[in-house]
Amino acid sequence: MGAPCHPPDGGDDRTDVSAAPKPAWKFWLGAVLRWGILAALLVFLGRTLVDSYDKVREQGEPPQVNWTLMILALAGHTAGHYGFGMAWQRGLSALGGRIRLTRSVWLWTWTNLAKYLPVPGGKLVVPPIRAAAFASEGVSGALTICGLALESVCCILTGFAVFAITLPYQAFTSDVDSGYAWFCLLILPLLVLLHPRVFNLLTWVVLRLFRQEKAQFRLSFRDQLIVLGYWLVGWVVMSGSFALLTASVTGLSVARAPLIAATFAFAWVLSMVSFITPAGIGVREIVLGALLVPQVGPIGGLLAVGSRLFTTAADGLSILVAFVADQVARVVRGRSG
Numbered sequence: 254m255g256a257p258c259h260p261p262d263g264g265d266d267r268t269d270v271s272a273a274p275k276p277a278w279k280f281w282l283g284a285v286l287r288w289g290i291l292a293a294l295l296v297f298l299g300r301t302l303v304d305s306y307d308k309v310r311e312q313g314e315p316p317q318v319n320w321t322l323m324i325l326a327l328a329g330h331t332a333g334h335y336g337f338g339m340a341w342q343r344g345l346s347a348l349g350g351r352i353r354l355t356r357s358v359w360l361w362t363w364t365n366l367a368k369y370l371p372v373p374g375g376k377l378v379v380p381p382i383r384a385a386a387f388a389s390e391g392v393s394g395a396l397t398i399c400g401l402a403l404e405s406v407c408c409i410l411t412g413f414a415v416f417a418i419t420l421p422y423q424a425f426t427s428d429v430d431s432g433y434a435w436f437c438l439l440i441l442p443l444l445v446l447l448h449p450r451v452f453n454l455l456t457w458v459v460l461r462l463f464r465q466e467k468a469q470f471r472l473s474f475r476d477q478l479i480v481l482g483y484w485l486v487g488w489v490v491m492s493g494s495f496a497l498l499t500a501s502v503t504g505l506s507v508a509r510a511p512l513i514a515a516t517f518a519f520a521w522v523l524s525m526v527s528f529i530t531p532a533g534i535g536v537r538e539i540v541l542g543a544l545l546v547p548q549v550g551p552i553g554g555l556l557a558v559g560s561r562l563f564t565t566a567a568d569g570l571s572i573l574v575a576f577v578a579d580q581v582a583r584v585v586r587g588r589s590g
Contacts, residue, residue, distance in 0.1 A: 316552060322501035326494045330567035333491025335574060337408070338362055340483035344407065345392070345400040347476035352390050359579040360386045362572045369531045380463050395465040399456045403472070403480065405525075406455075410443040411484040412522035415492055419515040447477050492518040498563060499556060503549045516544045517560075534561065 338358035342350075345357060364383040368376045380401050384394040417440065445451055453469045460467055495517035496510040505513060520541035524533025538557045545553030 316502045319501040322497050326497035326501060327563070327567055327570070329494030329497060330491055330564060331571045331574060333487050333494055334362070334568055334571035336487035336490055337484070338571075338575060340407070340480065340487050341400065341404050343483045344403045344480045345396070347472055347480055348396060348400055348403065348470045350387075350392050350396055350400065352387070352392055353579075353582065355575070355579040355582040356390060357387075359572075359575040360390070362568075362575040366568070366572070380459075384463075384465075393466075394463075395460055395468045396470070398459055398463050398465050399468070399470050402455055402459045403452075406443055406446050407481055407484045409522050409525060410440055411481060411488050412518045412525075413440050413443075414485065415488045416515045416519035416522075419512050447472070488518050489514075492521075494567075495560065498560065499545075499549065502556070503552055505549065509548065513545070513548065516548075517541065520544065520557075537561070 335358060338361040339354065341361045342352070342354050342357040345352070350357075360383070364379065364386050367379045367382045370378055380398050383401065384397040387397045388394060446455055449472060452472060456470060457467060492514035493510075496505065496514040499505050499513050500510065520537045523540050524537035527533040527536040530536065538561060541560065542554045542557035545557055547553075549556070
């Protein structure tokens with residue numbers, strides 16, 4: 254288990270980050286740019302959806318939907334999202350957090366929706382919202398923020414790893430653009446970030462950014478492997494569900510399913526590191542479309558855009574599952590206690 258300890262500097266353990274208010278013109282310029290880029294991306298996605306639909310119609314008979322695979326895909330994505338919540342809890346526990354699994358996953362699922370808020374800072378609103386939610390359970394803000402730093406590193410690292418595993422297959426597949434493979438080199442600096450000294454430096458920077466008390470959190474090599482394992486399993490389940498979704502409308506062969514699944518993980522990770530639009534809207538769809546169309550034809554454009562609605566619905570379902578699981582666990586604990 255990790256245990257927090259304050260640095261031996263003998264001074265106030267809060268960092269002074271006071272700064273002059275941002276000029277009004279900078280605020281409005283940033284807002285105009287953000288909304289302008291978002292509007293441009295939405296227009297582009299709309300045109301992509303229409304063009305893809307027209308191309309699919311030109312091919313003749315519209316694709317038939319396999320509703321069994323569609324339902325399995327929805328269940329798989331829901332399970333994968335809940336698995337991400339379990340991975341979050343395992344990381345928080347490794348850093349010294351003490352909170353029930355079901356409660357932690359429930360708080361993680363609904364606070365994660367904050368990434369969709371179209372507000373200044375985009376995804377940067379998630380940490381303070383999650384810190385406030387976990388503070389009600391006795392978890393310090395510093396610990397929650399550091400847990401988020403660990404989550405970001407592990408989630409991006411394992412997402413790229415899922416894509417990297419398919420690179421040998423891509424090398425023998427002429428219709429896949431392997432130029433994206435260079436992004437997998439980001440795995441190396443992400444691994445460096447998990448080194449205890451580097452991770453402590455990262456947490457100090459993040460805590461300073463969000464005006465939290467300075468603290469160090471030790472993370473053993475064993476805990477690192479366990480946390481990474483949780484995230485990897487979550488990615489396999491979630492990306493596998495996208496392969497099922499694709500198969501439900503394209504008749505995807507089993508041999509190509511791993512590549513389709515890895516494509517989804519890769520596009521999702523790139524959208525995670527985008528702070529321009531809420532929840533990376535536009536980024537994931539563009540990357541996913543660019544990678545899917547060569548593999549499954551024009552319907553790949555429809556899948557790329559439509560997958561946003563599918564994953565959002567599955568995320569909402571996972572929130573419901575997490576809430577029910579937490580309530581059931583609370584009732585069981587009450588009866589046994």
